[in-house]
Amino acid sequence: MLGGIQVTTTSGQNVEHLGGLMLMSFHFKKNETLNAVDGVCIEHGAHGASGPLQLSYRQPMLKGTSVFIGAAEKLGHTNLDYNGTNRGGPDGCVSAHQTTMASGFRVDAYSAFLKNQLEVRPNLKMFPNSMATRILLEGTKATGIEYSDGTQTHKLLARKEVILCCGAIQSPQLLQVSGIGPASVLSACGVSCVVDAPVGRGLKDHLMIFMMYDAPGVGLAMMNVGPTLGADALRVNPTQVFDKGPLPANPEEDEKLPEELKQLKAHAEVLVAEYMKTGTGIPASSLYEASVFHSTCKEDLHTHDSQISFMCSGFGRDAWETLFHFDCSKYFEDPQKALAATNENIILAAGLVQPRSEGKIEIQSGDMTKAPKIDCAYLSHPHDMEVLKNSMRQAHKIASQMGVGNNLYVPQNVTKAHAGATPMSDEVLEDWILQYTTTYHHASCTCAIGKVVDPHLKVLGAHNLRVADASVMPNITSGNTQATCYMIGQKAAALLAEDYGLSISDVPGTAKCRCTCM
Numbered sequence: 001m002l003g004g005i006q007v008t009t010t011s012g013q014n015v016e017h018l019g020g021l022m023l024m025s026f027h028f029k030k031n032e033t034l035n036a037v038d039g040v041c042i043e044h045g046a047h048g049a050s051g052p053l054q055l056s057y058r059q060p061m062l063k064g065t066s067v068f069i070g071a072a073e074k075l076g077h078t079n080l081d082y083n084g085t086n087r088g089g090p091d092g093c094v095s096a097h098q099t100t101m102a103s104g105f106r107v108d109a110y111s112a113f114l115k116n117q118l119e120v121r122p123n124l125k126m127f128p129n130s131m132a133t134r135i136l137l138e139g140t141k142a143t144g145i146e147y148s149d150g151t152q153t154h155k156l157l158a159r160k161e162v163i164l165c166c167g168a169i170q171s172p173q174l175l176q177v178s179g180i181g182p183a184s185v186l187s188a189c190g191v192s193c194v195v196d197a198p199v200g201r202g203l204k205d206h207l208m209i210f211m212m213y214d215a216p217g218v219g220l221a222m223m224n225v226g227p228t229l230g231a232d233a234l235r236v237n238p239t240q241v242f243d244k245g246p247l248p249a250n251p252e253e254d255e256k257l258p259e260e261l262k263q264l265k266a267h268a269e270v271l272v273a274e275y276m277k278t279g280t281g282i283p284a285s286s287l288y289e290a291s292v293f294h295s296t297c298k299e300d301l302h303t304h305d306s307q308i309s310f311m312c313s314g315f316g317r318d319a320w321e322t323l324f325h326f327d328c329s330k331y332f333e334d335p336q337k338a339l340a341a342t343n344e345n346i347i348l349a350a351g352l353v354q355p356r357s358e359g360k361i362e363i364q365s366g367d368m369t370k371a372p373k374i375d376c377a378y379l380s381h382p383h384d385m386e387v388l389k390n391s392m393r394q395a396h397k398i399a400s401q402m403g404v405g406n407n408l409y410v411p412q413n414v415t416k417a418h419a420g421a422t423p424m425s426d427e428v429l430e431d432w433i434l435q436y437t438t439t440y441h442h443a444s445c446t447c448a449i450g451k452v453v454d455p456h457l458k459v460l461g462a463h464n465l466r467v468a469d470a471s472v473m474p475n476i477t478s479g480n481t482q483a484t485c486y487m488i489g490q491k492a493a494a495l496l497a498e499d500y501g502l503s504i505s506d507v508p509g510t511a512k513c514r515c516t517c518m
């Protein structure tokens, strides 16, 4: 799912940092082609129509998604394009998710921006399975990087600049191991400090908490999801996340299958073939289908602090334990019953998307291959707990409007610890949040514009060195972060073109694009 033009505008200041709303909008639009579908609200003027990144909506919309959108509308969340210019004011909006997808198949950054580019761009070289281990510095001037291919260390010298895009964890790590970071952190690891800077500080992330409901007739049972992914997805496969499929690991053993499993296998093969042909069906979905964005504290007319997402299924025990990392025997009275493959469950994920808590990334060694310390400091600011509780209460109102409010699975260890308290009471919600909140994986802000880099993404105090990734966000977006990272990439390209007198005539990712060598 994408964030969007408006969701990044957490304050006027942030907008100005990246060159103003209109310019940011330009770079978002340049990336995308939004393929419209019937029955979904789209503000066409807010979207690109010829960028390399294909966006679309899941087709057909699942029943549960329509029920969720209808319920949210009844509670005052207008059905709007969440990436449009109108996001519904404090009461916010509800939208089906815009996903990076073309004709039902996932589009990733590689296929949108890099595929086939090696052949047509003489100035692009890729070094697979390699890791940048240090920025080469002459004083405060970056002259290149040192990298390892796993067996040997090499040096790459820059003719003009070094641009880091290792993400919000590893860009600050690479800067710190190279001597650019907080002096005390570097000296503790024996790294001489070249530039004393707050690199790695200000880490922000989005949080969410799952609220699962039994939703007969609305949710998707896992026994209906599994076969749509094809026979191989139903195999026992301990090397994959979901390891307990009913079919044997070795397809050669299928001949001995009982009739019931033979039929299941045949059914799965038909379903996956249908998806491969049409791009429609359950595999075209992450089952994460729609969201409400709204403001729980009503402080900002435009930016929303809460996202409530709808998942069409409750998933299975494997997912709860291996993907979400919950102890099911602690969470559920009877995990087998609650997460039975036949159960039609749904999940509403209440989310905190304008956190005030700030964490940090700190190296623990001068060696880039050693993991840094990631201290997210989640919920360290009391405001965040309040927003998350309010987000859960609103999610529960939507679930009640959907007719399933009485079927909420409150974690049993929380219920037991607060006997007599109602599910939406402060004491229950706070305990639930402290034990079961999970990350959206949206780390950002660790080399923030204004603190570590300037508005041209140049590292303050250093020369010939820029950063262009999630780490430069001055504040976290209030929507998912991927689209904003693509936008930052476009903006970085425009800044470089401006600085070196180049022109970007075509859209990156299209075959005709040729960039002048730098």
Ligand SMILES: Cc1cc2nc3c(=O)[nH]c(=O)nc-3n(C[C@H](O)[C@H](O)[C@H](O)COP(=O)(O)OP(=O)(O)OC[C@H]3O[C@@H](n4cnc5c(N)ncnc54)[C@H](O)[C@@H]3O)c2cc1C
Residues within 6 Å of the ligand: 001, 002, 003, 130, 131, 132, 133, 165, 166, 167, 168, 170, 171, 174, 368, 440, 441, 442, 443, 468, 469, 470, 471, 480, 481, 482, 483, 485
């Ligand atoms: C599980 C998960 C699910 C997510 N789902 C969504 C979603 O649905 N929607 C959404 O909008 N966002 C989502 N995100 C967030 C989104 O993926 C990130 O915000 C975005 O990819 C960050 O982009 P980036 O360019 O900053 O860093 P990255 O995408 O992390 O890119 C950094 C790259 O640098 C490479 N790298 C790092 N260190 C080195 C080094 N030393 N040498 C060489 N290469 C290096 C990494 O391998 C990586 O390829 C999700 C993230 C995760 C982890």
